[in-house]
Amino acid sequence: MNIVRNILAVIIGLVIGSVANMAVIAAGHAIMPPPAGFDQNSMEGVASTIQLLRPIDFIVPFLAHAIGPLVGVLVAMFIAASSRKTIAIILACLFLAGGIAANIIIPAPMWYRVVDVVFAYIPMAFLGWKLSGKE
Numbered sequence: 095m096n097i098v099r100n101i102l103a104v105i106i107g108l109v110i111g112s113v114a115n116m117a118v119i120a121a122g123h124a125i126m127p128p129p130a131g132f133d134q135n136s137m138e139g140v141a142s143t144i145q146l147l148r149p150i151d152f153i154v155p156f157l158a159h160a161i162g163p164l165v166g167v168l169v170a171m172f173i174a175a176s177s178r179k180t181i182a183i184i185l186a187c188l189f190l191a192g193g194i195a196a197n198i199i200i201p202a203p204m205w206y207r208v209v210d211v212v213f214a215y216i217p218m219a220f221l222g223w224k225l226s227g228k229e
Contacts, residue, residue, distance in 0.1 A: 096175040103173035107185050111166020115158045122154030141201045152206045159196075159214040163189040167222030178228045186219030 132146045133139025166189065167182050174181050193215050197207045 099173065099175040100177055100181060103170040103175075103181055104184055104188075106173055107166040107170030107181070108188055109166075110169045111162040111164075111185070111189060114165040115162030118158035118161050119154060122157060126151075126154060137199065137201075144201050144203075152202070156206075156210055156214060159189075159193055159210055160218045163215050163219040164222045164225075167219045168226055171223060171226035171228045174228070178226070179223065182219055182223035186216050189219060190215040 128134060128151055129146045129148070131143060132151075133143045163186060167185050170181050170185055171178050190211070193211055197210060202210075
């Protein structure tokens with residue numbers, strides 16, 4: 095039964111973390127909208143208007159990419175029956191893979207891609223695991 099609970103922890107952690115990511119994006123863009131003229135409705139639109147974004151405009155996506163793994167791992171830690179560190183590592187790798195894919199698909203400056211991949215996924219998943227207090 096522990097294995098089923100652990101698999102559910104991974105699945106639910108991934109879903110909740112992804113929902114948290116999308117919620118931060120939606121809330122962040124409501125609070126700090128992209129500059130006028132920026133087209134976020136398609137990949138072609140983003141690619142052709144990316145130069146309009148200022149460094150501050152990358153705070154919202156970075157926060158979304160950091161909060162997703164943090165929340166997802168925290169939730170998973172309270173569902174998991176055992177092997178919590180392993181589950182946190184699995185979720186960190188899944189979120190990192192999604193982040194790498196997003197950085198390949200969505201045009202962004204190289205500095206942002208590096209900061210995003212290095213500081214958002216693995217460190218925040220580790221922080222989620224540590225904050226849970228569950229070993």
